[in-house]
Amino acid sequence: MFHAPRALRRARLALASVVLASTALLAPAGAAAQGASGDPTLAQTLFEEGRRLMEAKSYAQACPKLAESQRLRPGTGTLLNLALCNEGLGKTATAWGQFKEALFASKKEGNAAREAFAQEHIDALEPRLSKIQLDAENTPGLLVRIDSNDIPAAALGTPIPIDPGAHEVEATASGYSVWSTTVQVGESADLKTIAVPKLLPAPAASKPAGPQLPAPGGAVGDRSGGRGLQTAGYVIGGAGVAVLGVGAVFGILAAGQASDAEKDEALCPEKRCTPEGRDEIDAAETKALVSTIGVGVGVAALAAGAILVLTSGPSRTASASAAAARQGSPGRVQARIVPLIGPQGGGVGVLGAF
Known part of the structure; x- marks a missing residue:
């Protein structure tokens, strides 16, 4: 005999069993999660919030939370939920791949219910991929x-x-x-x-045609060029000081040697020098010539160094540089050091435009 109240109770029990089975099926793996190393509390919180949003069909908000929960604490249950979320979002290929991953994990864990659940969704998605x-x-x-x-x-x-x-x-x-x-x-x-298609070779870097005009504040005002000229000026000036020192030393030696020879009675008796005395005087004159050249070169080098240092700064404005460019001038200091040698000595000079 059929009893309605008993059948109703059985139906309710069956429904409760289905709900409980579904909850267990889709719950995160908890302590059994493989490689779990993240914050379990945060992972659970994100999982529950993701499930709530997914049930409200807010898949775009739910999927990132479930994905982060899975990253923090990987579990097959969380992965199944993430696959369901992406399926609801329309990402069929992503969901299919995640269901595949969950299927293999479920087989490894021996969870037949999750395995069947994943396989069901794989079969439904594959024709639509x-x-x-x-x-x-x-x-x-x-x-x-x-x-x-x-x-x-x-x-x-x-x-x-x-x-x-x-x-x-x-x-x-x-x-x-x-x-x-x-x-x-x-x-x-x-x-x-x-x-x-077969890719085309990348074009070679093209070189600019013709001379490039300096930008405002460039050329003389260019910092790198200015620093180069300034450094050269200091080097040349320093060399000039050194050469001046050498010239001064040779001058002192020449004067001393000539004076000593003239005072030596054995070399220059009564101011008439013997051949040996004449040799001493000639040697002193040679030192004097070296001294003269050294002093001349040193002074010229000092002057050249000072000119380079003084002209290395940004002495022209942008408008002056532009005017120089319009007149055909490259707008930069062009100078070179050249040696100067004459019958009475030598030195260096600076040729160019400033």
């Missing part, structure tokens, strides 16, 4: 990306499951120009085939 196939010409070192994700060379020419929507395809190789295109993939069972 959209795919993209990349056919590429042979370019040495070719690297193909979809949405900045590298595609292995072995995957070229093979249809790859992909989420519906717009995707950026890019091909690069060292020494070649970048090729890219955008493809729109349909929502269900769409197949897009993209032919990636």
Whole structure:
């Protein structure tokens, strides 16, 4: 005999069993999570919030929370929820891949209920998967990306499951120009085939034609050029000081040697020098000549160094530089040091425009 109250109770018990089974099926793995190293409290909080948002069909807000929960504390239950969320969001390829991952994990764990649940969704998603196939010409070192994700060379020419929507395809190789295109993939069972052409060699860096005019504040006012001239000025000036010192020393030696020879009665008796005395006098005159040249060179080098230092700063304004450029002047100091040698001595000079 059929009793309605008893049948109602059985129906309620069956419903409760289904609810409990579903809760256990989709709950996170908890302490059994493999490689769990994140904050378990935060992971659980994000999981519960993600589940709440998913039940409200707010998939765009729910999926990031579930993904972070899975990252903090990986678990098969969380992964199944994340796959369900992406399926609701329309990311069929992403959801299919996550259900596949959960299927393998469930088999490893021996959880037949989760295994069956994952397989059911895989079977439902596979006929709807959209795919993209990349056919590429042979370019040495070719690297193909979809949405900045590298595609292995072995995957070229093979249809790859992909989420519906717009995707950026890019091909690069060292020494070649970048090729890219955008493809729109349909929502269900769409197949897009993209032919990636052989890449073109990258153009060589072109050199500017003709002389380049200095920018305002450049040339004389250019800092790098100014520092170079200033450094050269200090070096030349320092060398001038050294040469002056050498010239002074030779002058003192010459004067002393000549004086000593003239005072030596054995060399120059009664101011008439013997051949030996004459040799001493000639040697003193040679030292005197060296002294004269050294002093001349030193003074000239000091002057040249001072000129370079004084003209190395930004002494021209931008308008003056522009005016010089219009008149055909390069707008920069051009100078070089040249030796000057004469019958009575030597030195250096500075030739150029300032």
